[in-house]
Amino acid sequence: MTTQAKAARSRLDPEPIPRRDWLGLSSLWAALSAFLFATLGMIRLPKAAVLASPSKKFRIHLPENLQPGQAFVPPGRSVAVFRDESGVWAISTVCTHLGCIVKPTAEGFECPCHGSRFAADGSVTKGPAPRPLPWLKVNVSGNTLIVDAGAVAPAGSKVSA
């Protein structure tokens, strides 16, 4: 016999893993994970699956006497529509800085809130705006336009009827 025989565990010795501790800890962890799981479910609450905002797509009629270089702003929309010989196009009038509505001017656009200026093609000439004003997707059928203010078109893409 080289190894010493292990003494048999006595009735009075403590259990290796106390049963009460194990049960207590596991119920604590169960409660904690249930709580975390419920929290994860609640975190999703602030973002609804469907956003409560009106459709960004709308139909407009261009005025007959709209001159090249002159902006047409449909009432209640944050879009400026232009027309020249090569076609029509629409530029968003929501400032890319902090979302104020820019005003079309002779040179382009100017923002009332923090003084950003944009050229007629929407590119930034002055001020804090980080990006040019986006061009928007336009569909033409006759004198009727369908503008999608939620879809960005490449700058310079004029659409002819």
Next chain:
Amino acid sequence: MSVASPPRNPLQEFRGNLRAAPRRFLESAFRTGKPATDRTRSTFVFGNVFLHLHSVRTHLWSLRWRTTWGLGIASAAAFFITLITGVLLMFYYKPYPEVAYDSIKDIHFVVPAGRFIRNIHRWAANGMVVTVILHMARVFYTAAYRKPREFNWLIGLALLATTLGLSFTGYLLPWDQLAYWAITIGANIAQSPREVTDALGITEWFDPGGFQRLLLLGSDEVGAEALIRFYLLHVMILPLVLTALLAVHIWRVRKDGGLARPADADQRLGPPGEDVYPVFTQAPTRTYHLAAIVRGRTPAVGRGPENTVPSMPHLFYAELAVLMLTVFLCLALSLIWDAPLKELANPSVPENPAKAPWYFLGLQEMVSFSAFMGGIGIPAIVLLGLGLIPFLDREESGSGDWFGGPGGWPLVRRSIVWGLAAAAGIEAFAIQFGWLRQWFPHIPQLIITAINPGTVLTVAYGLYSLWLVKRYGSARAGALGLFTCFLCGFTVLTIIGTYFRGPNWEFYWSPSQWPSH
């Protein structure tokens, strides 16, 4: 019958109990009786769940006006005034876009005293912002954030942020032009991390800005969803957060050994005067010294008898005086100036100029250089810097004294000059000569985000305070310089934003020069 009790009349007993009921009710509610002796004054405080946030006895140093100027209590008082007037306004206010504006008009013109209550609410809210900032300055300049008060300084910062959040969320509720465009700008500041993610081209996969804005507005524009969210934050979530933090904040003042005072405060005060009523009218029947010895970190361990007086009445009467003064100021201002109400919100025509509430105009000034740095980057750096102060300044000299620490008032004076000059200089330069975009129209946005008047000013302040640390060999000197510069920058930017910015955020010396259309 074996029971030898005297004959009793149940009805008479009932009548006696009935007659004694009011007295017994009062005894059961106010268990300790009148606070007439030192002992009952103590039980008056620690037997009351609200009063026991304060300690039973208060040091005479804490009661001097020039220790605190009552600023902390004044901001708490302003909060209670907004709480009461806010609940009154809730009876008539309706948080839906179609009717919100009309309900404010009703409060203004139809509800009895409605205009007065709304004015008080607004003035108390403004006063709270002022007193919270001044209170923070008081705590900083008396070095009251030092060990063991570090954590309470952090709770104070959380209270500052909650106060500003309450003011901002309240701003949307009238649904007028001012409100609508301030919130549009605010929500887009929340979205401004896109300035960086767009420049890096990763917005499609990683868009914290868009997420923050969506969380705030619940939609992609400011509408009914945004209004109900701001309303919920304003009347429920933020007041609860603020109340909880406030309770911890005040309670920790007591746990940290009262207000900070110089180590030799007792010598400087001398023995309590004859007029301090009363010092001891009765020997204490119970002491808590054992508890203090057991927990060796308690601030009172190892200290001799001090210049303390019972909190009831000395501290509570002083606090009541501050409360009354705050109420008086709010009432007086409300009688003189009405809270503004502009036209109904119009989503197609921004206000020009669209100005945030005055305490955010410094931020708006920085935002007019870069949305991300001005609205999120620099405020985060400032909050982080303020939070780090008690952990970097581990010195002990000068605690409890105004402008205590190496250099003292002369250092603060020089920092004021530097802070004002740097802020005014960089602003004057940007107003006179423009900034990178005008000089190099095709410059990448990231460079403007990194280098703009706001960040240049922040770096100038940071370098100055590092130089102070080196020159005085003391972190406290650097902190004094940095905090002073921060206050000066805040003041200069706020004044420029308030008085010198006109339509299109152009610089004008006076509103009379604004273009007329």
